[in-house]
Amino acid sequence: MTAEQSASTAILAANQGLYNGFLAAGLFWGLFAGRRDVKIFFLACVIVAGVYGGLTAKTSILFTQGAPALLALLAVLAVRPARMRPHL
Numbered sequence: 001m002t003a004e005q006s007a008s009t010a011i012l013a014a015n016q017g018l019y020n021g022f023l024a025a026g027l028f029w030g031l032f033a034g035r036r037d038v039k040i041f042f043l044a045c046v047i048v049a050g051v052y053g054g055l056t057a058k059t060s061i062l063f064t065q066g067a068p069a070l071l072a073l074l075a076v077l078a079v080r081p082a083r084m085r086p087h088l
Contacts, residue, residue: 023049036081043073 001009023046030038050066 019049036076036079039076040073043069043076047073 023042026038026042026045029035030040030042046069047066050062050064050069054060054062054066
């Protein structure tokens with residue numbers, strides 16, 4: 001690998017790390033705020049990224065990133081949201 005390729009790869013890796021950090025922050029936000037809609041959105045983002053990575057980079061990404069996110073999304077969808085109570 002040349003120095004130029006190495007520098008380019010380092011920038012891509014930093015970008016990917018930043019992206020993953022934002023996804024993690026969104027998932028923690030949804031988890032701790034109890035926001036089902038936020039959890040669904042960010043899990044869907046992870047699934048899309050896993051599918052894209054599996055199709056364009058490495059097939060194993062589909063299983064290491066996409067599959068766990070899909071299982072988590074199914075778990076979130078399986079839990080019935082609490083009914084809103086009218087304010088008295």
